[in-house]
Every structure is written in C-alpha cells, then in structure tokens.
Amino acid sequence: MNELTIRRATGDDLPAIVAMLADDPLGATRESPDDLTPYRTAFDRLDADPHQHLVVAERAGRTVGTLQLTVVPGLSRKGATRTIIEGVRVHSDERGSGLGTELIRWAVQRSRELDAQLVQLTSDITRTDAHRFYERLGFVPSHLGFKLAL
Numbered sequence: 001m002n003e004l005t006i007r008r009a010t011g012d013d014l015p016a017i018v019a020m021l022a023d024d025p026l027g028a029t030r031e032s033p034d035d036l037t038p039y040r041t042a043f044d045r046l047d048a049d050p051h052q053h054l055v056v057a058e059r060a061g062r063t064v065g066t067l068q069l070t071v072v073p074g075l076s077r078k079g080a081t082r083t084i085i086e087g088v089r090v091h092s093d094e095r096g097s098g099l100g101t102e103l104i105r106w107a108v109q110r111s112r113e114l115d116a117q118l119v120q121l122t123s124d125i126t127r128t129d130a131h132r133f134y135e136r137l138g139f140v141p142s143h144l145g146f147k148l149a150l
Helices: 011-022 037-048 099-113 128-138
Strands: 004-008 052-059 062-073 081-090 120-122
Touching: 004 099, 011 037, 011 052, 011 062, 011 081, 037 052, 052 099, 062 099, 081 099, 099 120, 099 128
Parallel strands: 081 120
Antiparallel strands: 004 052, 052 062, 062 081
C-alpha cells in the first residue's frame, strides 16, 4: 500500500474534499459539489483562523480523506482546552482500509500537541457504523447533542 500523508488542506483540495462530503446519503442532500463558491469562502475563513486545522489524507498524490480539527479554549474543566473533530470523510475506495482510524489517531495526537485536555466529536444519530467505529477508538457516547438550524 502506498504511504499516507496527512497535511494541511489547500484551496486546490476543495473539489476532492467537497466530493467526499457529498458522497454519502446525508451529504448528498446538503452538499453541492457543482458550485464551489460557498466552500471557497468558508475555506478562506478556516485557513485564516489558527484554531482551525483542515487536513487531507493523501495517498499516491490522490486525496483520500479529510477532517477538520477545531481548537476551543474554555473556562470549564479548570480552563481546559478541547478540540472538536468535524467533517471526517474517507473516499469510498478507501473505506474499510484503516484510513479512518489513521485520521482520528492523527487528530488525537495533534490535540495532545496543542495541549488539549479533551477531544470531542458528534456523529449523526443515523450513523450507527460510525458510532461503533468511534467507540472502538476509545470515544465514549457521553452526551446527547442538539442542533438548531438558523
């Protein structure tokens, strides 16, 4: 298997990232890979923010995975810093290869390097396979999440 590189995403990675975001039943209803304009605007904001770490996994020059790691300083837990993992996606050709595990392990290690005391993530309630995956990696389903669309 070709060596995997996890690196900071660039604007050139957007088409591949958005394609992965759209390549599942939930993403297909909320993403628009045909118009990258809103994604470019969002990428520029992310890229300018030192608390945002948008990365891609690359194998043999091909983008095969992505995630966003956000650093959140806080007052609770005695001023603990936490990180939030968002937008984890693995290219359909790579699912089941262990790439998702490598991405999450990278995010946890990077969180340690950033002096975070807690790593958290949310997963859509319908993604039961993802829930088992995260639990296998040591994550605990400790909270019930809520959203409000604006």
